[in-house]
Amino acid sequence: MGTVFDTAIVNGTIVLENQAVKGTLLIQDGKIAGILDSHSRVDSRKQIDAEGMVILPGAIDPHVHLWEPSPQDYREDYNCGSKAAASGGVTTLIEMPLSVPPVIDRESFQLKKEIADRNSLIDFALWGGLIPKSADNLSEMHKLGCVGYKAFMSYANENYPHTPDDVLYRAMKNAARFNGLIGVHAENADIVEAAGREMEQSGNLNPESYPDGRPALAELEAMERAILLAENTGCRLHIVHMTVAEGGEMVRKAKEKGIRVSNETCPHYLLFDKSILKEKGPFAKCNPPIRSLENKEGLWEQIFKGNIDFIGSDHSPYTDEEKLAGKDNIWQAWPGFGGIDVLLPAMISEGVNARGLGLVELAKLVSTNVAKIFELYPKKGTITVGSDADLAIVDLNQEWVYQGEHSFSKTKSSQGIYEGYKFKGKVMATMVRGTVVYENGKITEESTYGEFVPIQR
Missing domain, CATH: 3.20.20.140 (Metal-dependent hydrolases)
Structure with missing residues (x-):
């Protein structure tokens, strides 16, 4: 029996260091475990369909x-x-x-x-x-x-x-x-x-x-x-x-x-x-x-x-x-x-x-x-096998208007510099070490999840 991965992100465009490719991204134990083409079949406990989305580090x-x-x-x-x-x-x-x-x-x-x-x-x-x-x-x-x-x-x-x-x-x-x-x-x-x-x-x-x-x-x-x-x-x-x-x-x-x-x-x-x-x-x-x-x-x-x-x-x-x-x-x-x-x-x-x-x-x-x-690479900053599965899944085409009242920031100004600015391109989900911490406007993980990252020497 083959490996059953923690998570497979399928059908998305994956942005690597030298190219952007349509494929499947595999995550195991918080790390990038594999990058496969769109036709590969894998077993995973969780599957995320990123059709039409871009997956960035x-x-x-x-x-x-x-x-x-x-x-x-x-x-x-x-x-x-x-x-x-x-x-x-x-x-x-x-x-x-x-x-x-x-x-x-x-x-x-x-x-x-x-x-x-x-x-x-x-x-x-x-x-x-x-x-x-x-x-x-x-x-x-x-x-x-x-x-x-x-x-x-x-x-x-x-x-x-x-x-x-x-x-x-x-x-x-x-x-x-x-x-x-x-x-x-x-x-x-x-x-x-x-x-x-x-x-x-x-x-x-x-x-x-x-x-x-x-x-x-x-x-x-x-x-x-x-x-x-x-x-x-x-x-x-x-x-x-x-x-x-x-x-x-x-x-x-x-x-x-x-x-x-x-x-x-x-x-x-x-x-x-x-x-x-x-x-x-x-x-x-x-x-x-x-x-x-x-x-x-x-x-x-x-x-x-x-x-x-x-x-x-x-x-x-x-x-x-x-x-x-x-x-x-x-x-x-x-x-x-x-x-x-x-x-x-x-x-x-x-x-x-x-x-x-x-x-x-x-x-x-x-x-x-x-x-x-800042010497955090390759643990951070790249979609490479062995790196932390830190990912931003984005819709390049979704338009939205910034409103301070909807920000998670402690300062929710309705007069701020970005107030009313119309953006094209929206973050749909954010993953830190393989765990979804934000999705579709909601925080999905406890605020103690973050870890200290020292320089990687």
């Missing part, structure tokens, strides 16, 4: 802010954030360390991991924090399994302060010793601080003026500076939430010189231009800001040229009250908004359907490249 969101632990317990947490992620086809989230306390040593790492173990529906990995007092603790966090170490080249906040150049340089030298990854929020701190303060003091308080207070020059200068430091130290460098199209060419040229640098951009920079600030006001405020229509088109050009490695949501929702603090003065609104549940739908809608992005390229941008750069 589950998205990996590399840029997620969850405020737990934190005094701001009214903001996004693991329970709600991970459910929102699953509804958008995200099977692994990588959390940025902005919570209080940030992840900067063994104690804060264990606190964060225990909270996530208890409350995450999907699998998770953790960034470590790079602030002045943790610059010499990176090897400890590396041994604990952190995927990288995030620094603000801009000014941040009292719990997560700006990392001066001398500290960043020292941290890069430390990280290079164990092949660690340094991630940077690349904006020149002094330029954006002075420009924003001058605009506010002069009475320029309109939302549509906000990008002028954080100019593209500040981002490009900081990127160039970080790349120079990475070249000198031999450190691996990642540019988070890159907004400036010219940055893609800068990264390409650095790679050609042998510098180990990668970059990401976000769905909101690809769907919107700065006119959304006039429409949505403080609900469209983020750092770095959404820029011009020409820049948006330039980012898409960089994607098609292969000069952007992957997409991250920069999921950081705030309450309506925190956003409306900037109703009459955009400088007073908190910067950021949710987006983990639209990362994959946005790339399908605007990338695949509107611009002809290939399915293989899509999978690289939302999953495979993330897993490789």
Whole structure:
């Protein structure tokens, strides 16, 4: 008698690393056990008919802010954030360390991991924090399994302060010793601080003026500076939430010189231009800001040229009250908004359907490249025999309108940046390690299901 598999997904289009094929996907013990053609007959305890659907490797969101632990317990947490992620086809989230306390040593790492173990529906990995007092603790966090170490080249906040150049340089030298990854929020701190303060003091308080207070020059200068430091130290460098199209060419040229640098951009920079600030006001405020229509088109050009490695949501929702603090003065609104549940739908809608992005390229941008750069591959990020059966089953053609009240996010704003946006392409089901955690609008598994994923070395 032959093997009886746990699950067989039949009749779907399976997106592999080099092609998309119609076939049958077999799952056993949470792993991909086989990829067969459509005519093969197999025995399985459960069968999922994916006729007309596309089966993608589950998205990996590399840029997620969850405020737990934190005094701001009214903001996004693991329970709600991970459910929102699953509804958008995200099977692994990588959390940025902005919570209080940030992840900067063994104690804060264990606190964060225990909270996530208890409350995450999907699998998770953790960034470590790079602030002045943790610059010499990176090897400890590396041994604990952190995927990288995030620094603000801009000014941040009292719990997560700006990392001066001398500290960043020292941290890069430390990280290079164990092949660690340094991630940077690349904006020149002094330029954006002075420009924003001058605009506010002069009475320029309109939302549509906000990008002028954080100019593209500040981002490009900081990127160039970080790349120079990475070249000198031999450190691996990642540019988070890159907004400036010219940055893609800068990264390409650095790679050609042998510098180990990668970059990401976000769905909101690809769907919107700065006119959304006039429409949505403080609900469209983020750092770095959404820029011009020409820049948006330039980012898409960089994607098609292969000069952007992957997409991250920069999921950081705030309450309506925190956003409306900037109703009459955009400088007073908190910067950021949710987006983990639209990362994959946005790339399908605007990338695949509107611009002809290939399915293989899509999978690289939302999953495979993330897993490789953050050293989670091949456990994550690919549909390959032996890899975790993390899957997003999507209908490329289904149209739907985003409504915050229906999101699983803790912040259910009806004024958010995505509110009312019409997408073409919908996640129908999400599987984590072979288990369906989301299907047809409903969470189908306990929120303790997620597991910690350390770097795979």
